[in-house]
Structure formats: C-alpha cells, structure tokens
Amino acid sequence: MLLIRRAAPAGPLAWTFPSRKVEVGESVERAAVREALEETGVTVEALSVLGERVHPMTGWHVAYVACQLLSGEARAASLREVADVRWVRLGEVAELVPGGLFEPVQAYLNGALPN
Template sequence: MNGTSLNGDAQTEFRIAGAVVVHEDRVLLVRRRIAEGRLSWQFPAGKVELGESCEEAAVRETKEETGLDVIPAASLGERVHPITGRHVSYTACEMVAGTAHAADPDEVAEVAWVTLSELPQYVPYGLFEPVQRYLDAALRT
C-alpha cells in the first residue's frame, strides 16, 4: 500500500505510526496542542519518514514527543483511523529509560499515564480492537 487513504485525500497521503507504551500497569497518552476533531488524547504518534519502518517511527516519535526511550515489542495492526482518515500502524513498545513529559511543546500539551479503567475518560470513542485486546491483557485494573 502506498499510504494514501481510501478516499485519496491529499492530507492522508502518508502513514502514521503510533506507539502503545505500557509501564507499571498504565499506558502512555499525549494530549495534542491542536486537536484533530474529537481526537485530543492519543498514543505518541507521527509521520513515518521515507526509508523508516513503522516500528522505527513509533520509537522516534515517542522520544520526540515524550522524551522516553522505548523499544518495539510487537506490531498490533494497522487501520484507516475513523476520525482522521489517516493510515495508522500501532506498535506495542517497552519503556527503556526516561521520564515522560511534553518534550515537544509545539505539538504536545501534556502527557498522562492512564489505567485501563481510566481510558474511556481520555478516549471516549473507543480504541482499535487489536490495541484494546493488547491493553486488556497488558494492564491490570
């Protein structure tokens, strides 16, 4: 697939890589400085650069947005995001080092470590089913 969306919209002609970072029974979310429609809180994510794998992009974006060093653990799947229309891949990542903070204040307003039971307060429209299944198994309430 070349990264264009099903509707061919020029805005969606690239892929987005998201990192699902679980640490101490919580998952890392970032709040975008500028929301995309209803999408405000989300996983650290950004554009996959030329020559970069989705896993590499997820690791890089997590470092750029939150200051955390992570390593990829597993691919959780891909979809066209129902709110943004962008092609998104999700990678489960393990934290290696650092303390999460809004490392890119132009893009990220704040970060939060969220429990499984708190997730619906941050992401009320639900998660991609493979990501939800992963979090159901990885997080204890």
C-alpha cells in the same frame, strides 16, 4: 500506558498515543520509537505491531506498535505538538479517548495491563 494530549486536536480526538508520520525508509516500529522520544522524552523498545487502519475520526493511516519503556521521565518534549502527557490505566481510556481503542490494541492491552 502513555498518552499525549495534542496541542492541536484532530476534532474530538485530543488524547492519543505518541505518534506522527513514518519517514521515508523507516519502519513503523522505528517510527514509534522515534516519536516516543521526540514527543515525550522517553526511550522505548518496539515489541510488536498490533495492527493498522484508517482512523475513523481523522482519516489518517495509523499503525499501532506495542512498546516497552526503557528509560526517561515522560514530559511534553515537543511543545509545538504536545500539550500534556499522562500515564493512564486501561480503565481510564474511556474518559480520554472518544470511541475507545482500536480492537486489536484493546485486546493486547487487556492482556498486558491492569485496569
């Protein structure tokens, strides 16, 4: 899976999925596709919304969207927002994401990715 290291971490949360804000009139699926391109330079297809919550560390409303890579080489495309990008295996998440992943996201990834 693709994670980004934010240029300005939200407390202890530095590594996240590509994300930001949903624009007015935009679906969460379309926002996920747009943010992946803006932040990492990759083109993805939104597959499904995995769930939504208020993030316990940031207080932000977050929607999680499973996406499939279509094209592009991942890079820090928005240096103002992204310090680094990294493809990680599921087993590497614990060292990068304090508190682990949102349970519906973890469940989806358990079935979709190798450790």
